Amino acid sequence: MKKNLIYSGDCIDILNNEIDKKSVDLIFADPPYNLSGNGLKWKGNKTGGDWYMVNEEWDKMTAPEYLQFTRKWVGACYEVLKGHGSIYISCSYHNIAEVMIVLKQLDFKIHNVITWQKINAMPNMTRRVFTHSTEFIVWAVKGKKWIFNYEELKKINPEKQKDGTLKQMRDVWALPLVQGKERLKGKDGRALHPTQKPEEMLKRIILASSNKDDLVLDPFLGSGTTVFIAKKLGRNWIGIEKSKEYIKMAQNRIFNK
Numbered sequence: 001m002k003k004n005l006i007y008s009g010d011c012i013d014i015l016n017n018e019i020d021k022k023s024v025d026l027i028f029a030d031p032p033y034n035l036s037g038n039g040l041k042w043k044g045n046k047t048g049g050d051w052y053m054v055n056e057e058w059d060k061m062t063a064p065e066y067l068q069f070t071r072k073w074v075g076a077c078y079e080v081l082k083g084h085g086s087i088y089i090s091c092s093y094h095n096i097a098e099v100m101i102v103l104k105q106l107d108f109k110i111h112n113v114i115t116w117q118k119i120n121a122m123p124n125m126t127r128r129v130f131t132h133s134t135e136f137i138v139w140a141v142k143g144k145k146w147i148f149n150y151e152e153l154k155k156i157n158p159e160k161q162k163d164g165t166l167k168q169m170r171d172v173w174a175l176p177l178v179q180g181k182e183r184l185k186g187k188d189g190r191a192l193h194p195t196q197k198p199e200e201m202l203k204r205i206i207l208a209s210s211n212k213d214d215l216v217l218d219p220f221l222g223s224g225t226t227v228f229i230a231k232k233l234g235r236n237w238i239g240i241e242k243s244k245e246y247i248k249m250a251q252n253r254i255f256n257k
């Protein structure tokens with residue numbers, strides 16, 4: 001098995017056939033949420049500029065297909081994780097139910113459901129529901145000896161005690177949607193990937209549940225956020241992505257081409 005490489009193809013095939021069993025310390029997975037379909041867009045939105053709802057072919061399944069897909073890829077992740085390994089799965093209200101059911105059925109122990117509070121969330125276009133401004137990251141572990149670098153997290157926690165001293169990191173993370181210089185954009189100014197995750201989110205996860213030289217794997221790599229941060233933090237890494245276009249984008253980002 002090769003490390004520090006992006007594997008091209010379907011993550012279920014690659015996890016089952018190319019990644020060594022019990023070899024990975026930490027997995028971050030940002031799977032399709034299965035929310036695409038209506039192609040909503042909002043041009044000239046005054047608060048955040050043009051907005052396009054995620055509308056991707058890789059993100060459209062029936063409900064039974066989606067549950068089956070979740071079982072397959074989370075099951076494959078279970079096999080490649082070491083005995084002390086952790087998995088962090090990014091979710092929204094669309095897919096958190098399937099993710100939780102599958103984790104429980106596989107005997108993972110769920111430790112936290114971290115709430116990502118998007119401090120610059122888009123306004124709601126329909127005006128018929130509360131404005132969505134959260135996503136979730138479910139943290140689950142395989143065995144009893146999981147890594148949790150408590151002191152490291154205290155050091156990077158922007159929240160402080162009243163007297164200015166360090167504070168435990170809570171499970172609500174107030175972070176903006178990726179924008180400005182961090183957002184990868186094409187020549188037309190549109191985002192190159194519809195669901196690029198904040199670098200700060202990956203920094204917290206990787207520092208929390210892995211150590212230097214450990215192996216971090218992302219089965220749905222997208223624009224490469226996980227491996228970009230893993231490499232910066234001195235971890236070994238593996239990315240898996242099925243779109244050739246996104247692989248190229250991630251490689252440019254990681255190797256600064």
Ligand SMILES: C[S@@+](CC[C@H](N)C(=O)[O-])C[C@H]1O[C@@H](n2cnc3c(N)ncnc32)[C@H](O)[C@@H]1O
Nearest residue numbers: 010011030058195196197220222223225241242
């Ligand atoms: C939600 S995005 C991940 C975004 C990523 N976290 C980032 O910061 O850019 C999901 C990615 O998984 C890829 N994908 C979808 N199904 C896949 C599969 N079965 N195997 C591998 N990649 C897949 C899509 O092409 C997409 O880039």
